[in-house]
Amino acid sequence: MQVGIVGLPYVGKTTVFNALTGAGAETGGFSAKKSANVAAVKVPDERVWLLGEKVFKSPKITPATIEYLDFVGISRGSVERGELDRALLGQLRDVDEIVHVVRAFRDESVPHVEGSVDPVRDIESLELELILADAQVVENRLSTLRKEIQAKKDPALERERDLLERCREALENEVPLRELEFSPEEERISRGFGFLTRKPMLIVLNIGEDQLEEAEELMGEIERFTSRPGCAAIPICAKLEEEIAQLEEDEAEEFLREMGLGESALNRMIKASYELLDLITFFTGNERETRAWTARRGTTAVKAAGMIHSDMERGFIRAEVINWRDLLECGSYSKARQEGKLRIEGKDYVVQDGDVLLIRFNV
Ligand SMILES: Nc1nc2c(ncn2[C@@H]2O[C@H](COP(=O)(O)OP(=O)(O)O)[C@@H](O)[C@H]2O)c(=O)[nH]1
Ligand SMILES: [Mg+2]
Structure with a gap:
């Protein structure tokens, strides 16, 4: 920005x-x-x-x-x-x-x-x-x-x-x-x-x-x-x-x-x-990098994926979503998954401030 x-x-x-x-x-x-x-x-x-x-x-x-x-x-x-x-x-x-x-x-x-x-x-x-x-x-x-x-x-x-x-x-x-x-x-x-x-x-x-x-x-x-x-x-x-x-x-x-x-x-x-500007922040992370992204409120999961990589938008399958605080409390993705705290969302899901996104895609 x-x-x-x-x-x-x-x-x-x-x-x-x-x-x-x-x-x-x-x-x-x-x-x-x-x-x-x-x-x-x-x-x-x-x-x-x-x-x-x-x-x-x-x-x-x-x-x-x-x-x-x-x-x-x-x-x-x-x-x-x-x-x-x-x-x-x-x-x-x-x-x-x-x-x-x-x-x-x-x-x-x-x-x-x-x-x-x-x-x-x-x-x-x-x-x-x-x-x-x-x-x-x-x-x-x-x-x-x-x-x-x-x-x-x-x-x-x-x-x-x-x-x-x-x-x-x-x-x-x-x-x-x-x-x-x-x-x-x-x-x-x-x-x-x-x-x-x-x-x-x-x-x-x-x-x-x-x-x-x-x-x-x-x-x-x-x-x-x-x-x-x-x-x-x-x-x-x-x-x-x-x-x-x-x-x-x-x-x-x-x-x-x-x-x-x-x-x-x-x-x-x-x-x-x-x-x-009516902006929100969402996050992505893996063992290499944790990153904050700025997007307009109303951005959909597929568009958010496109901000990360164009392949992710093109081959978008689904997003796995969790609020940052919930993820912090769980301590890891695997724990969050076990506890059923990861939500599966489709491409029209409207990304919320504080969401951590894991994009599943296929190209
Ligand atoms: N007294 C006072 N001087 C200020 C203040 N803000 C800026 N200045 C001074 O005003 C002058 C012009 O500031 P500058 O930031 O260069 O202005 P610009 O031309 O708009 O970029 C400088 O000498 C600054 O130190 C302030 O809040 N109080
Ligand atoms: Mg100046």
Whole structure:
């Protein structure tokens, strides 16, 4: 899974990125480079470690990962001025989710491109840039599509045109595409365009250390954005979390407790991302490797098999399924089987969060 971090310049995008990944990328100052910083983080999930160490006893344990991409700043007018280059936009169109970092911290030494700190205005300006970027894609496709339809009447092309006309109307009214209802076919077509405003968006309100007490109030001020379909928000004190990311695990826990922060930014962001994307985790294991997999809720056993190996999808016979906790209690597959705790499921079985799957297949 890929998550793209966007926002105005100097709002703390790279600081958030460092807090999440511990990558230590350079913060402050306009980055001259056009490409995004990229780093993968392991999804913190004790279940895969428990299964790996106590049940499968495999030398290799592979947690799920999320790749974070830290983009250069987008400011008001960026799209119109053609500042976002093709490669960058292309990269952004491929991400599964957008994290929009919004500045709430006050610090005279850090410039603000709009001259003042105003989260509501900044959320609106960035959203408008994303809307304009999508509108360009829609316009370009519509103009070639019209010619294609003139040359050859094709119902599939007409359906695509109708969809894009609807998109255009929404974007003209500054409505993000997230808010439109698409049929499964429309969803498939729209996915090919990688519309930025169709992607789920997590707003990260970057608050200062001195604003921890005000966090709830500050979140309240942006509620009308965060309560929209496909949106969510969390407050993060990025600068503090960046420092925490440099600490050893037990030191970090101690520090978080002292500051009254509870969970780390990484944990909170990953949880929020999973909820927003409606993701679940399932597991596989044998004597060689224990592994966590991320899938959309509603994924069927045969599709889950396909994530592991295409042969498993093609030759799918059945899945043997057990909840991770039950397997941990039994201690082994053979014990679980003896106790009748392994369920036999067919290819349409909807995989549940925490399932351990053993796929039987034949090719
Ligand atoms: N005081 C304060 N400064 C911050 C905070 N987050 C980021 N900064 C500073 O703001 C500047 C810009 O941060 P950076 O992460 O590079 O922003 P980006 O341009 O959005 O990637 C850096 O000097 C950071 O140290 C914060 O929560 N509080
Ligand atoms: Mg940066």
